[in-house]
Amino acid sequence: MFASLLDGFSTVFTFEILLFILVGSLIGYFVGALPGLTPSVGIALLVPITFTMEPVPALILLVSLYVAAEYGGGITAILLNAPGTPAAAATALDGYPLATKGQAGKALTISILASGVGALVSAILLIFTAVPMAAMALQFGPLEYFALAIFGLSLISSLSEGSIVKGFIAMFFGLLIISVGIDPIVGVPRFAMTVDLLGGIPFLPALVGLFALSEVLFMLEKADEKRNKVEKITGLGVSLAEIKSIKKTMFIKAPLLGYVIGVIPGAGATIASLISYNEARRSSKDKISFGKGNIEGIAASEGANNAAVPGALAPLLALGIPGSASAAILIGALTMQGLQPGPKLFTDNPEIPYSLFAALLIATPIMIVIGLVGVRAWVNVTKIPNNILAVIVAGICVVGAYAYSNSMYSVWVMLIFGIFGYFIRKLKIPTTPIVLAMVLGFMMEVNFRRGMIIADGELSFLFTRPISLILIVLSLLTLILPLIQGYKDAKIKSTKAGVNHR
Amino acid sequence: MKKAIWLVLLIVTVGLLAACNSPQSSGEAGANNVSASKEEVENFPEKSITILVHTSAGGPTDLMAREIAKAVEPILGQKVLVENRPGGSGATQMAGIQSAKADGYTLGAMTPSQIGLIEGTLKDQYKLDDFSWISRTQIDPYVIVVNKKSPFNTLEELIEFAKENPGELKIGGYGAVGSGHNVAWNILAEKAGIEATWAAYESTGDAVTAILGNHIDVANSNPGQVSQYVESGDLKVLGVMNDERLEDLPEVPTYKELGYDVDTSWTQFRGIFGPAGIDPAIQKKLSDAFAEAMETEGYKEYMKKTQMVQGSMNNEEYTEYIAKQSELTKEWYERLGVE
Numbered sequence: 001m002f003a004s005l006l007d008g009f010s011t012v013f014t015f016e017i018l019l020f021i022l023v024g025s026l027i028g029y030f031v032g033a034l035p036g037l038t039p040s041v042g043i044a045l046l047v048p049i050t051f052t053m054e055p056v057p058a059l060i061l062l063v064s065l066y067v068a069a070e071y072g073g074g075i076t077a078i079l080l081n082a083p084g085t086p087a088a089a090a091t092a093l094d095g096y097p098l099a100t101k102g103q104a105g106k107a108l109t110i111s112i113l114a115s116g117v118g119a120l121v122s123a124i125l126l127i128f129t130a131v132p133m134a135a136m137a138l139q140f141g142p143l144e145y146f147a148l149a150i151f152g153l154s155l156i157s158s159l160s161e162g163s164i165v166k167g168f169i170a171m172f173f174g175l176l177i178i179s180v181g182i183d184p185i186v187g188v189p190r191f192a193m194t195v196d197l198l199g200g201i202p203f204l205p206a207l208v209g210l211f212a213l214s215e216v217l218f219m220l221e222k223a224d225e226k227r228n229k230v231e232k233i234t235g236l237g238v239s240l241a242e243i244k245s246i247k248k249t250m251f252i253k254a255p256l257l258g259y260v261i262g263v264i265p266g267a268g269a270t271i272a273s274l275i276s277y278n279e280a281r282r283s284s285k286d287k288i289s290f291g292k293g294n295i296e297g298i299a300a301s302e303g304a305n306n307a308a309v310p311g312a313l314a315p316l317l318a319l320g321i322p323g324s325a326s327a328a329i330l331i332g333a334l335t336m337q338g339l340q341p342g343p344k345l346f347t348d349n350p351e352i353p354y355s356l357f358a359a360l361l362i363a364t365p366i367m368i369v370i371g372l373v374g375v376r377a378w379v380n381v382t383k384i385p386n387n388i389l390a391v392i393v394a395g396i397c398v399v400g401a402y403a404y405s406n407s408m409y410s411v412w413v414m415l416i417f418g419i420f421g422y423f424i425r426k427l428k429i430p431t432t433p434i435v436l437a438m439v440l441g442f443m444m445e446v447n448f449r450r451g452m453i454i455a456d457g458e459l460s461f462l463f464t465r466p467i468s469l470i471l472i473v474l475s476l477l478t479l480i481l482p483l484i485q486g487y488k489d490a491k492i493k494s495t496k497a498g499v500n501h502r
Numbered sequence: 503m504k505k506a507i508w509l510v511l512l513i514v515t516v517g518l519l520a521a522c523n524s525p526q527s528s529g530e531a532g533a534n535n536v537s538a539s540k541e542e543v544e545n546f547p548e549k550s551i552t553i554l555v556h557t558s559a560g561g562p563t564d565l566m567a568r569e570i571a572k573a574v575e576p577i578l579g580q581k582v583l584v585e586n587r588p589g590g591s592g593a594t595q596m597a598g599i600q601s602a603k604a605d606g607y608t609l610g611a612m613t614p615s616q617i618g619l620i621e622g623t624l625k626d627q628y629k630l631d632d633f634s635w636i637s638r639t640q641i642d643p644y645v646i647v648v649n650k651k652s653p654f655n656t657l658e659e660l661i662e663f664a665k666e667n668p669g670e671l672k673i674g675g676y677g678a679v680g681s682g683h684n685v686a687w688n689i690l691a692e693k694a695g696i697e698a699t700w701a702a703y704e705s706t707g708d709a710v711t712a713i714l715g716n717h718i719d720v721a722n723s724n725p726g727q728v729s730q731y732v733e734s735g736d737l738k739v740l741g742v743m744n745d746e747r748l749e750d751l752p753e754v755p756t757y758k759e760l761g762y763d764v765d766t767s768w769t770q771f772r773g774i775f776g777p778a779g780i781d782p783a784i785q786k787k788l789s790d791a792f793a794e795a796m797e798t799e800g801y802k803e804y805m806k807k808t809q810m811v812q813g814s815m816n817n818e819e820y821t822e823y824i825a826k827q828s829e830l831t832k833e834w835y836e837r838l839g840v841e
Contacts, residue, residue: 044558044586048568141717182591182623185702187678187840189623195597198623199590265711320730321711325558328707332561336568338807343734405589446704453701454672454718 005127008354011056012362020057021363024064025370031065032072033084035208036400036414039069040325047333055337056351060359062333063313066326067360068367070269070306071115075374078107078298079381080393082212086203087269087305089435090277092211093159094290094297101293104379109237110295111302112371114250116364118303119310121255122262123360126310130353131346133263133311134318139467140264142451147462147471148264149444152271154475155278156433157482164483166429174437177201184446185453196409203438205401205410206417210431213397213418218425219390233376238295246296249280254303261304262311268324269308270439274432276304278478310360316341317353538605538781546606546784550581553774554610556595558588562642562726562808566772567611569804570639573795584611592616593624600632604779606788609636612775614682614831617824621831622680622840630828634780635821637792638773640805641813642724643744644686645754647737649716657741657760660720664696671698674709675722678702680840682770683709683722686743688834693762713737724770725751726809743769750809768830771813773820789817 011017031042043062050058073085078095091111098107126133140148156167180191181200192198243250254276261272280300281290290297312323313330320342322328334341339349346353381389401414421431455461463469538546555567564586571582587595592615602608610616620628646657654660664671675683684700691698701718703709706727713721714736729750731737739754745766747756757764774792776785795801796814805812815823834840 040558048584051568138711138715141712141715183678184704185678187622187680187702195590195593195624195627197590198593199588202589319714321714322707329558332565335808336565340730342730343736344730405594406585406587407589407594409589409594450701450703453699456699 004350004354005357007351008356008358009362011351011355012060012358017057017060017359018362020061021064021359021366022370024061025068025363025367028065028068029072029075029370029374032069032088033075034400034403035076035082035084035212035397036204036402036404037069038085038204038325039066040329041404042066042069043326043329043333047329047336050333051336055334055339055349056355058333058337059330059352059356060363062330063309063356063359064363064367066330067119067306067309067363068370070309071112071119071302071367071371073305074111074115074298074302075108075378076212078111079104079378080212080389081215082393082397083207085269085305086207086435086439087273087308088301089207089211089270089432090273090301091298091305093277093301093432094292094294097291098293098295098298099382102382103293104382105233105237105375106242106295107293107298108375108378109233109372110242110298112368112375113238113243114254114299114303115306116368116371117250118255118258118305118307119367120361120364121251122259122307122310123357123364125255125259126314126360127357130314131318133260134315134321137263137265137315137321137323138319141465142447142454143461143465143468144471145266145443145447146451147468147475148267148271149440149447151471151475151478152274152436152440153444154478155274156436157479158278158281159274159430159432159436163428164486166427167433170424170429170431170433171437174434175441177206177434178438178441178445184442185449196407201413202404202410204404205414206438207435208397208400209414209417209419210421210434212393213414214421214425214431216390216394216397217418217422219386219393223385223387223390233379236372237375242295246299248283249276249296250299250303253279253283254300255307258304258307259311262308263314263323265315265321265323266443268312269305270435272308272311273301273305274436276300313356317345317356319343320345538784543781543783543787546787547578547580549607550583551578551607551609552583552585554585554587554595554598554608556587556589556592556611556613556615558586562724563611563613563772565804565808566639566810569801570774570792570795573798573801574791577791577794592619596624596628599775599777600628602777604634604777606776606780606784609774609776609788611772613772614770614827616775617827617831618681621828622835630825632778634776634778634785634817635824636774636776636785636817637789638771638813638815638820638823639792639796640772641744641811642726642770642772643742643748643811644683644770645723645725645728645742645751646690646740647710647713647721647723647728647732648719648740649713650736650738651716652719652738654720654740655738657755657757660740661694661696664691664694664698668697669699671696671720672701672718673698673720673722674701674703674712674718676703676706676709680835680838682768685831685834685838686768686770687722688838689764689768690741690743690757690762693757693764710737729809744811748809748811749806765830767823767826769813773815785817789820 031037073083073088074091077083077088077092078099081092081096083089083092095107156171182189182198257276258272261267277300280296312327315321315323316327322331331341401411404410553567555564557563567584571584575582587598599610648654677683706723709721710727712718728737732739741757742754743757
């Protein structure tokens with residue numbers, strides 16, 4: 001294995017390949033940062049170019065793009081509250097508040113460092129555990145996916161900033177949106193008044209509208225206001241003590257959660273970042289500061305979504321099963337090269353997985369350096385006056401939405417969700433639960449119904465398998481514990497108030 | 503520094519806009535039925551041709567479109583571009599094709615999905631006559647696979663079990679009831695006189711993952727999607743829905759050999775279509791060019807690597823074939839109660 005890995009390194013350490021890593025990372029940054037262009041769209045756009053290349057450089061170019069794009073999404077999430085990728089939605093929760101305080105530099109530095117550490121730790125885990133972890137991915141049947149979706153949805157109790165009722169309103173709205181389109185099991189159209197709606201409401205344009213365009217409308221409200229002063233970045237931009245204070249999240253929890261969740265086909269970076277964010281908040285002594293600019297929240301989200309990338313490669317390399325939409329396109333790209341990722345890849349074409357491993361280990365430091373340099377440029381975005389920035393962001397939203405499907409339909413979806421997002425944010429209804437429900441709703445529905453078909457309609461099937469049972473218990477705890485905590489806090493407050501009164 | 507960023511952003515934006523410029527926006531939308539002059543027919547093609555694909559990049563249909571585009575380019579002497587138009591299970595692409603100028607420069611890649619839409623969910627929007635059927639480019643036969651741990655080693659054993667336990671067998675495959683895979687299974691089930699429960703998956707790949715994890719009893723799939731797992735011993739192929747045995751799976755019998763005389767014209771096929779009203783002479787020119795492209799070394803090699811079966815048809819044969827497929831689809835939709 002180590003010999004193969006060394007072979008991998010020698011393949012990668014050529015000028016040509018290093019150049020591909022650099023180019024891939026740079027393209028990835030832009031793809032990730034542009035709302036509307038997800039890593040999978042970016043890879044899909046680049047795939048045709050790789051057809052004429054050799055398999056190894058082609059794969060490395062695409063994977064460097066994939067890794068960097070998952071990071072790039074965080075840049076706009078922090079600076080503009082416009083997550084460039086769905087997986088950066090959790091980054092915006094703390095990143096944007098920190099940026100509005102004038103500390104965009106710190107937020108960006110934490111995000112790039114956490115992304116880098118996440119990707120690196122996860123890549124090392126991948127090298128040693130790709131095969132057994134891929135076997136675990138196969139354990140996930142309809143039941144397990146259903147339980148995972150329920151667990152993901154239970155996170156709203158901690159993601160809905162303030163009122164849990166408003167969180168539920170948002171979640172149910174998201175689930176309602178998901179039900180539009182062709183029914184996945186019996187094939188009848190649901191709420192599809194137009195032909196376009198048959199394919200459902202596209203997630204990405206909706207996300208861009210909810211977050212970015214609604215933010216544009218908020219910017220316009222205070223178009224004349226001067227923006228906050230931007231703190232100058234000194235040194236690394238973040239102190240060692242700050243990194244130390246979040247070391248557990250940054251070096252262990254986020255990478256581990258990201259990797260494991262990334263392995264599960266269909267779960268992916270978005271769910272990983274939300275679960276990781278929730279875990280950081282749950283275990284923190286300073287819960288109240290989350291959502292107001294806590295660097296641990298940024299590190300948790302960014303670390304996990306980048307760690308999910310090597311995770312998604314495990315079932316791809318070991319079994320030929322895509323762990324994510326991007327990985328599915330990578331399989332297509334490999335097939336075009338005449339290679340079949342699958343059980344025989346490690347024996348027939350060991351140069352592919354091992355040079356990929358080496359590339360991941362080398363690409364990550366390159367990504368960090370580009371990122372740290374980039375931070376110094378990106379922070380200037382926060383200096384742009386609101387009235388100008390709003391126009392630019394609105395333009396990016398429209399272009400991004402159009403690029404998503406090459407049609408005006410997704411632009412309309414984006415605009416409608418933008419206006420809608422503005423009003424619900426005015427009502428202090430959080431938007432994150434909508435995103436969560438849109439990511440998980442389909443997975444929950446289709447797997448529940450599939451599970452019911454396979455179990456002949458017996459509901460008891462929910463409790464028959466260990467993984468799903470654990471996940472369901474975890475979701476109940478996640479849902480109920482914050483409620484009890486809130487009740488207790490309220491009680492203490494009222495007794496204290498009572499004492500004072502006396 | 504600031505200027506530089508905006509310059510880069512501007513370039514990216516402009517680049518994107520350029521990339522988004524779709525062919526349909528350059529032609530007058532809806533201006534169908536272009537009768538070409540003799541000169542135009544003779545000189546066709548004078549500019550690049552675009553093939554719209556209804557799936558994302560990387561899937562088998564996208565792959566087919568890119569391979570046939572590559573092979574046909576030198577024959578036509580013009581660039582053949584492939585553009586992905588996913589959405590609405592094919593509805594987005596069909597709208598793009600139908601509204602394109604019928605000059606032969608905008609074509610689409612297709613599978614039975616488009617026929618399913620015309621006969622099913624989009625029957626109010628589209629008729630068969632709204633399109634020209636140019637060429638069938640390949641066949642991807644259906645196969646029945648089980649996990650290595652499955653008690654069934656032959657199709658007979660499987661069918662015997664299903665006969666004794668109606669509805670007990672869980673079969674997974676791409677698409678809801680009425681999908682190509684589902685109908686293929688029903689054709690076999692009808693001939694064998696059995697009943698099983700269908701579990702729909704979002705793609706053939708997902709169904710294969712489910713059978714690898716042993717979450718379903720049987721999967722309806724295609725050879726290219728399972729052959730590597732057959733080689734590695736993780737899956738067993740019990741039967742193939744084709745007239746002859748497959749080159750890559752020589753030990754697997756056809757349904758017919760086993761005594762189930764099924765209609766093998768129901769198969770997963772792929773082809774090229776366009777808007778209605780393309781000048782017949784241009785249709786023929788395109789059809790001939792695609793037929794020639796399918797004979798090139800490059801295309802043949804791709805077919806072999808991905809375990810597809812030759813199924814070349816010219817525009818006349820294909821139009822007839824599509825009409826028959828459409829009838830079969832309608833019939834099965836009625837029987838399965840698909841709206």
